Amino acid sequence: MHELSIATSLVETAVRSAEKAGACSVTRLHLRLGALAGVEPESLEFCFPVVAKGTICEGAELRLEIVPASGCCARCGGRSEVRDLLAPCPACGGWPLSVEGGREMELDSLEVT
Numbered sequence: 416m417h418e419l420s421i422a423t424s425l426v427e428t429a430v431r432s433a434e435k436a437g438a439c440s441v442t443r444l445h446l447r448l449g450a451l452a453g454v455e456p457e458s459l460e461f462c463f464p465v466v467a468k469g470t471i472c473e474g475a476e477l478r479l480e481i482v483p484a485s486g487c488c489a490r491c492g493g494r495s496e497v498r499d500l501l502a503p504c505p506a507c508g509g510w511p512l513s514v515e516g517g518r519e520m521e522l523d524s525l526e527v528t
């Protein structure tokens with residue numbers, strides 16, 4: 416499962432930065448996840464506690480912030496939020512849109528004790 420390896424690297428990153436900061440445990444992680452990153456938020460939330468078990472991230476809360484992509488319509492020039500690459504322009508129905516962003520996945524911040 417794709418999300419399992421993402422959760423694993425997320426935990427590894429969090430453990431590394433928490434240890435560097437001299438923390439004993441991680442209580443909360445904030446992750447920015449692009450709407451088009453190809454990651455299922457529900458699967459990631461499911462995998463995270465499994466992978467975190469036995470690490471200093473065990474019991475930590477995973478907060479996901481879904482970042483929408485921005486699309487620009489070639490037909491009407493309208494900009495819109497894009498959550499699905501197959502979705503047409505909401506203003507005129509034009510497609511495809513030129514899409515920017517929405518593919519990021521970054522650990523925004525950590526709360527540690």
Ligand SMILES: [Zn+2]
Pocket residue numbers: 488489490491492493504505506507508509
């Ligand atoms: Zn349009």
